[in-house]
Every structure is written in C-alpha cells, then in structure tokens.
Amino acid sequence: xxxxxxxxxxxxxxxxxxxxxxxACGGQSAGSDPSAAPTQGGSEGESTKVLEVWLxxxxxxxxxxxxxxxxxxxxxxxxxxxVTFQFISWKDxxxxxxxxxxxxxxxxxxYMYVEMFPTYIDAGxxxxxxxxxxxxxxxxxxxxxxKYKIFxxxxxxxxxxxxxVSGLVYNKTILDSIGEEAPKTWDDVIRIAQKATQxxxxxxxxxxxxxxxxxxxxxxxxLNWNWYNFIWQAGGDIFDDEGKCIINSEQxxxxxQLLYDLKNTYNAFPEDTMSLINNEAFDNYFVPGNAALAxxxxxxxxxxxxxxxxxxxxxxxxxxxxxxxxxxxxxxDQIVLMSAxxxxxxxxxxxxxxxxxxxxxxxxxxxxxxPSTVGEEDHGYEVTKEALAASxxxxxxxxxxxxxxxxxxxxxxxxxxxxxxGNVSPEDAMNEVxxxxxxxxxAAPAN
Amino acid sequence: xxKELAYPRRKKQDWSSYLYILPxxxxxxxxxxxxxxxxxxxxxxxxxxxxxPHFNGVENYKALFEDRIFRQSLINTLIFVIxxxxxxxxxxxxxxxxxxxxxxxxxxxFVRWAMFIPSLASVSIVGIVCRILLNNPSSPLNTLxxxxxxxxxxxxxxxxxxxxxxxxxxxxxxxxYYMVIYxxxxxxxxxxxxxxxxxxxxxQFQIFWKITFPLMRPMTLLVILLGSISAFxxxxxxxxxxxxxxxxxxxxxxxxxxxxxxxxxSKIGFAMAIGNVLILVxxxxxxxxxxxxxxxxxxxx
Numbered sequence: 001x002x003x004x005x006x007x008x009x010x011x012x013x014x015x016x017x018x019x020x021x022x023x024a025c026g027g028q029s030a031g032s033d034p035s036a037a038p039t040q041g042g043s044e045g046e047s048t049k050v051l052e053v054w055l056x057x058x059x060x061x062x063x064x065x066x067x068x069x070x071x072x073x074x075x076x077x078x079x080x081x082x083v084t085f086q087f088i089s090w091k092d093x094x095x096x097x098x099x100x101x102x103x104x105x106x107x108x109x110x111y112m113y114v115e116m117f118p119t120y121i122d123a124g125x126x127x128x129x130x131x132x133x134x135x136x137x138x139x140x141x142x143x144x145x146x147k148y149k150i151f152x153x154x155x156x157x158x159x160x161x162x163x164x165v166s167g168l169v170y171n172k173t174i175l176d177s178i179g180e181e182a183p184k185t186w187d188d189v190i191r192i193a194q195k196a197t198q199x200x201x202x203x204x205x206x207x208x209x210x211x212x213x214x215x216x217x218x219x220x221x222x223l224n225w226n227w228y229n230f231i232w233q234a235g236g237d238i239f240d241d242e243g244k245c246i247i248n249s250e251q252x253x254x255x256x257q258l259l260y261d262l263k264n265t266y267n268a269f270p271e272d273t274m275s276l277i278n279n280e281a282f283d284n285y286f287v288p289g290n291a292a293l294a295x296x297x298x299x300x301x302x303x304x305x306x307x308x309x310x311x312x313x314x315x316x317x318x319x320x321x322x323x324x325x326x327x328x329x330x331x332x333d334q335i336v337l338m339s340a341x342x343x344x345x346x347x348x349x350x351x352x353x354x355x356x357x358x359x360x361x362x363x364x365x366x367x368x369x370x371p372s373t374v375g376e377e378d379h380g381y382e383v384t385k386e387a388l389a390a391s392x393x394x395x396x397x398x399x400x401x402x403x404x405x406x407x408x409x410x411x412x413x414x415x416x417x418x419x420x421x422g423n424v425s426p427e428d429a430m431n432e433v434x435x436x437x438x439x440x441x442x443a444a445p446a447n
Numbered sequence: 448x449x450k451e452l453a454y455p456r457r458k459k460q461d462w463s464s465y466l467y468i469l470p471x472x473x474x475x476x477x478x479x480x481x482x483x484x485x486x487x488x489x490x491x492x493x494x495x496x497x498x499x500p501h502f503n504g505v506e507n508y509k510a511l512f513e514d515r516i517f518r519q520s521l522i523n524t525l526i527f528v529i530x531x532x533x534x535x536x537x538x539x540x541x542x543x544x545x546x547x548x549x550x551x552x553x554x555x556x557f558v559r560w561a562m563f564i565p566s567l568a569s570v571s572i573v574g575i576v577c578r579i580l581l582n583n584p585s586s587p588l589n590t591l592x593x594x595x596x597x598x599x600x601x602x603x604x605x606x607x608x609x610x611x612x613x614x615x616x617x618x619x620x621x622x623x624y625y626m627v628i629y630x631x632x633x634x635x636x637x638x639x640x641x642x643x644x645x646x647x648x649x650x651q652f653q654i655f656w657k658i659t660f661p662l663m664r665p666m667t668l669l670v671i672l673l674g675s676i677s678a679f680x681x682x683x684x685x686x687x688x689x690x691x692x693x694x695x696x697x698x699x700x701x702x703x704x705x706x707x708x709x710x711x712x713s714k715i716g717f718a719m720a721i722g723n724v725l726i727l728v729x730x731x732x733x734x735x736x737x738x739x740x741x742x743x744x745x746x747x748x
Contacts, residue, residue, distance in 0.1 A: 094710075094711070095710045098496050098497065098710075098713060099496070101497055102496045102497050119495060119497060119713055120497070122497075122498070123495070123497035123498045125497060215604070215693075216582075216603055216604050216692075216693065217690075218686070218687070218688070218689055218690025218691075218692060219690050219711075271598070271601065272582070272598065272600040272601050272604060273604070274601075274603075274604025274605070274693055275581070275582055275600050275601060275602065275603040275604030275605075276582055276600065276604070280582055280583075284582075284583075284584055404712070406711055406712055407711075407712040407714075410707065410711070410712075411695070414691075414692055414693075414694055414695040415694075415695065417692055417693045417694045418693075418694040418695065421604075421606060421693060421694065423606075423694065
C-alpha cells in the first residue's frame with residue numbers, strides 16, 4: 001500500500017517539477033510584451049491611467065518621494081495620470097530591475113546608468129529613442145550629443161548635467177610648504193607625490209603622504225576615481241567602438257605604470273592603501289591635512305568634509321597625461337522608456353517632462369543638480385559650477401557602454417589590486433585583463 | 448483474527464501520518480527540491496534572466512572547471528569550513544562549560560550575552576561594522592591595537608592576513624549560537640553524575656573528560672553538522688568585508704562567486720552550475736560525516 005502511494009507521490013512530484021521547469025525555461029522572449037502597467041484605475045469612462053517609475057533612492061535625507069511628488073503633480077493633472085514611484089537602494093537597484101523586467105513586473109519609465117544599458121538593449125527591453133526625438137528636443141537638451149550615446153543611439157535622456165565628476169583635489173598648504181604649484185600634468189603629480197611624502201614631526205615615521213588613494217573597495221566602484229581618468233589622460237580607453245577591449249595598449253600600460261609607481265616605486269601612498277576604499281583614504285588622510293593630493297568625486301558632500309580643515313585646497317578636472325590628453329569621468333545617468341510600457345506616447349511624454357525644462361528643471365532646482373537643457377538656470381554646487389562649465393567640452397565625459405562591461409570592470413579592479421600589491425607588472429596586468437575581456441562574447445546578439 | 452479486521456486499522460494510521468508530514472513535505476518540495484531541479488536545468492543553458500534560455504550542453508560546467516578563480520574559491524571554501532567549524536565548536540564548548548561550571552553571576556551573564564548577540568544581528572551589518580572597526584583610525588579596536596604597536600587597518604588589504612581575519616570574525620560571530628546549544632545540553636546532565644564522581648575522588652579534569660565530554664558527543668556532532676553547512680554557505684561576511692579580494696581570489700568563496708555571476712553579471716546558467724557543484728560537494732561531505740558519526744552512541748534523541 002505504502003509502495004503504491006510512494007509511486008503516486010513521486011509521479012505527481014515529477015510532473016510538477018517538469019511543469020515548473022518548463023515554465024521557468026520558457027521565460028519571456030526578447031522584446032515580448034508582458035502584462036505590465038500602465039493599468040487603468042477608477043470607473044470605466046473616467047479612468048485615470050497609471051504610469052510606474054522606478055528610480056534609485058538618491059536623496060541623502062530620504063525625501064525622494066516628496067521631491068518627485070512635487071515635480072510630477074502638474075504632469076499628472078494635465079494628462080489625467082497617476083505617476084507612482086518606487087525608490088530602490090543603489091545596492092539592490094540592478095538586481096531588482098533585472099528581476100522586475102524578467103517577470104514582466106518592471107516599470108514603464110526607469111533609470112539606467114551606462115553599465116546597465118547593454119543587457120537591456122540586447123533584450124529589447126528599453127526603447128530606442130530615434131523615432132521619438134524631434135529637432136526641437138535636440139535643440140532643447142544639452143546632453144543629446146555624441147558622447148552621451150549608447151552604441152551610437154539615444155536610449156534615454158540624462159536626468160541632469162554631469163554629476164560626481166572625478167577630479168584631482170590638492171592641499172595648497174602642503175604644496176606651498178614644498179614649493180610647488182597646483183599640479184597640471186602627470187609629471188607634476190609624480191614630483192609632488194615624492195616631495196610631499198615626509199616624516200614631518202621627526203619621529204622616524206612617515207606621517208604625510210603624496211597621494212591619499214584607497215584600493216580596498218570590494219567591487220569595481222572605485223574605478224571611477226582610480227582608473228578611468230588616468231587611462232583617458234594617457235590617451236587610451238578600455239573598449240574601442242566595436243566593444244573590443246584595448247586596455248593593453250601603450251596608453252593603458254602607461255596609466256597602470258603611473259599608479260604602480262606612485263605606490264610601489266615612490267611609496268607615496270599610505271601604508272593601509274590596500275585596505276581602504278577611496279573615500280576612507282580621503283577621510284583618513286586628505287581631510288585631516290595629511291596628504292597632498294587625492295582623486296575623488298567632486299560632489300558637495302566631498303567639499304563639506306573640508307570646510308573645517310585648517311588648510312587651503314584647490315581642485316582641477318584638467319590634469320594632463322604625457323601627450324596633453326585630459327579626461328574626467330562623470331556620471332550621466334538617464335531616464336528611459338521601457339518597451340513594456342503599453343502607452344508609449346504617454347510614457348515618452350513623462351520621460352521628457354521628468355528631464356525637460358519643466359519637471360526636470362524643477363527636480364534639478366530642488367536637488368541642486370547641474371542643468372541639462374538650454375537656457376536653464378544652474379542650480380549646481382557653487383564651488384564646482386564654474387570649473388565644470390569650463391571643462392565640460394575638454395575633459396568631462398561619461399564612460400563608454402560595452403557588453404559584459406560589469407564582468408570586465410570587476411576583473412579589471414581585482415587585477416589592479418593584484419598589480420598594486422606588487423604581484424603582477426603593469427604590462428602583464430593589462431594583458432591579462434584584455435585577454436579575459438576579449439574571451440567573453442562582446443558582439444551584439446543576432447536579431 | 449481475520450484479515451478483514453486487521454487491514455482497516457493499518458490504513459487509518461497511514462493516512463494520518465501523511466497528513467502530519469504534508470506541510471513540511473510541501474515546503475521542502477516547493478522551496479527546496481523544485482528550485483534545485485530548476486537550477487539543474489538552467490545550468491545547461493545560456494541564460495541572462497531577460498531573454499529566453501538557450502541550451503548549451505555542458506559548456507557551463509566545462510568553463511567552470513577551466514576557471515582558475517572558481518577552483519580557488521572551492522579551495523577557499525574548504526579552508527573556511529575546516530578552520531571555522533572546529534574554531535567555533537571548541538570556543539562554544541569551552542565557553543558553555545565555563546558558564547555551566549560558574550553558574551549564574553554577572554560575569555557569566557555578560558559573556559553569555561556578549562557572545563550571543565552577534566548571532567542575532569544580520570551578518571552583513573556585522574561585516575560592515577567590523578570593516579569600520581578595522582579601518583577607522585579612531586575606532587576602539589584601532590586604539591586598542593595601537594597600544595601594542597599594531598595597525599588593524601592593514602589586515603583587509605593584505606593577501607596573507609585578509610582570509611585569516613575573516614575566519615576569526617566568522618568564528619566569533621558563530622560561536623555564540625552554538626554556545627547556547629551546548630549550554631542547554633550541559634544543563635541537562637544530572638548533577639548526581641558529578642556528585643558520584645566527586646565522592647569517588649575524580650579530579651576536575653577527569654570529571655570533564657570522563658563525564659561531560661562523552662555526554663556532549665551527540666551534541667558536538669550536531670554542532671559540527673550545522674556549522675559545516677553554515678560555513679559552506681557563508682556569504683554575507685565575505686561579500687561585505689572583501690568581496691572576494693584583495694585581488695581576484697584571495698578570499699573568494701563559492702557562494703560569493705555564485706552571487707557575482709547570478710546577480711551582477713547576469714550569467715544565470717553559469718551561476719547555477721556553480722550552485723550545483725556546491726550542492727554536490729556539501730552532499731558528499733554530509734554523507735561522509737554521517738557515516739563517520741553513525742555509531743549508536745552518537746545518536747541524538
């Protein structure tokens with residue numbers, strides 16, 4: 001009897017497993033139309049449409065909902081639509097977005113940073129805006145230029161002008177004490193780093209360092225300050241226009257060599273540089289006045305830390321590499337229209353409203369962000385406003401989109417850590433990264 | 448007695464026993480067995496969670512065993528298990544024995560709570576706090592170490608020290624939970640055993656070695672089994688404190704590697720292959736452990 005029941009249970013379980021497995025494998029084909037919003041609310045005839053927007057939680061005081069409710073109120077009234085927001089932590093943003101889209105429960109309008117785009121473009125989940133953008137739009141937005149394109153096209157509109165721009169911050173008081181001016185070139189950086197690294201109180205221990213830089217971040221985030229600028233200043237890049245990794249170029253090796261030498265040849269970094277994330281290195285060494293130089297994101301919060309310091313400081317976005325090239329990495333994250341949005345016309349109107357001269361400008365005013373439309377008042381941070389405007393066309397740029405970039409960036413970061421720890425030479429490190437990156441499939445999928 | 452009279456009684460017993468196990472059976476099937484089977488199916492596909500999975504045979508497994516970082520992550524995981532499990536078992540047992548012997552007083556109460564509280568907190572939070580304690584120059588830990596001329600902020604960046612540091616922290620976090628298990632078992636040992644031993648003139652060590660230790664053997668096997676599974680699956684601490692670094696694989700464990708491929712690189716098929724290899728390793732080790740521990744005197748009732 002028990003044997004018969006066991007068989008029955010086994011057969012039923014196997015059938016369930018196979019059914020669920022098939023369902024899981026069936027998935028959602030690329031570009032298919034899941035049953036996502038906009039949904040209809042209210043009674044028939046006087047229905048209010050609903051548009052769902054997913055954004056990362058950005059406000060430091062957690063009042064994202066308050067800000068956006070105020071921003072979209074006129075849009076909701078004008079279009080008889082209810083715009084609902086989900087604010088997701090940065091840490092979980094990509095995972096949440098991915099699971100939302102794959103299960104057909106994603107947003108109508110979303111937010112993407114450069115590293116996110118390729119996967120969603122290849123899956124047909126995000127709209128190509130070529131057919132939406134008009135001549136008027138190109139004339140309105142300052143960010144609709146070539147350097148903000150993804151794979152040669154626009155898939156979104158920047159939420160604001162460049163943000164968290166990576167710059168070189170220097171301690172003027174230390175530079176004065178060693179007879180140096182503000183650094184303009186790599187040679188200046190190398191010379192200052194060596195001269196500033198000193199035992200200032202004569203106890204036999206180094207207590208002032210050339211560069212406050214941290215290499216202990218657990219993932220690739222600190223490439224923002226520790227890598228992109230340097231390879232651009234050397235005149236190189238990580239990927240070419242086809243997506244092939246070209247980091248092992250002469251320029252890439254030169255950038256790696258500079259960082260390697262600063263730590264291992266000139267000993268200009270603090271002893272615990274490999275344990276600290278870059279922000280910790282900045283807080284522990286530059287902020288107390290114990291380091292001459294730091295490469296950091298030049299946001300308001302960065303400079304607020306220096307407000308109580310007993311030294312003068314300056315910063316630049318225009319550090320030049322060996323051949324005079326410049327480069328300062330900026331984040332230009334974008335608002336996107338998802339392909340699953342049923343009412344794309346309305347969704348597109350919302351994208352334009354959230355980024356344009358009305359809603360977008362209001363958002364930037366409330367959050368103190370840089371402008372991204374022509375003639376808009378600049379509500380950006382006072383300290384960096386002028387320098388940003390001056391370097392916008394010469395130095396500042398976002399990173400280039402590339403397929404499998406997240407995997408490559410993580411590998412690059414960890415290989416740089418090994419190089420900085422002295423286990424591998426700069427040339428070998430760059431060769432290993434290029435070999436790894438190019439072993440991955442970086443071609444666009446066949447349609 | 449005729450056969451007709453005997454059968455109905457047996458049938459009734461069978462039905463009720465199935466009903467008792469039904470809730471747990473449903474949970475096990477839907478939340479354990481089915482996901483494992485789905486992961487086996489997906490491990491033979493190329494799948495990024497956004498588009499349709501494509502069958503690619505054993506490519507994921509082939510790539511996995513050619514992957515130097517994966518091999519290192521398996522070695523690291525085994526090192527983690529064979530150091531953390533004995534470490535936390537011994538610490539938990541010794542602490543529980545000490546608390547049991549000293550009885551209830553402020554010192555034992557403090558130690559009991561100080562050791563148990565970390566096991567209540569989220570390991571991710573503990574990891575973040577430990578990172579701050581190690582890296583912040585004004586942290587109490589930094590101040591304490593500096594009295595001995597040591598600099599704890601060097602630990603996480605050092606290829607030699609990072610993994611041992613994680614192991615020590617994991618031992619400290621985990622031992623509180625197992626200490627409570629041991630303490631409950633120690634309190635169950637009848638005092639008459641100890642009194643009889645004292646009357647017979649046994650020393651403290653003899654009492655511990657001949658009475659306490661043998662009676663704790665079944666509990667020790669349970670603690671080792673639970674600790675091994677937990678150490679194999681350990682993720683939060685490594686992920687928050689080092690992310691597998693410094694470098695490509697210094698502290699990389701199989702679970703962290705699985706997470707990276709599943710959630711960060713969207714290579715679900717490859718990640719499922721990692722998961723299945725890990726399940727296999729844990730299953731084999733569990734069977735071996737149960738065989739070794741399968742003696743009658745070790746059975747825990």
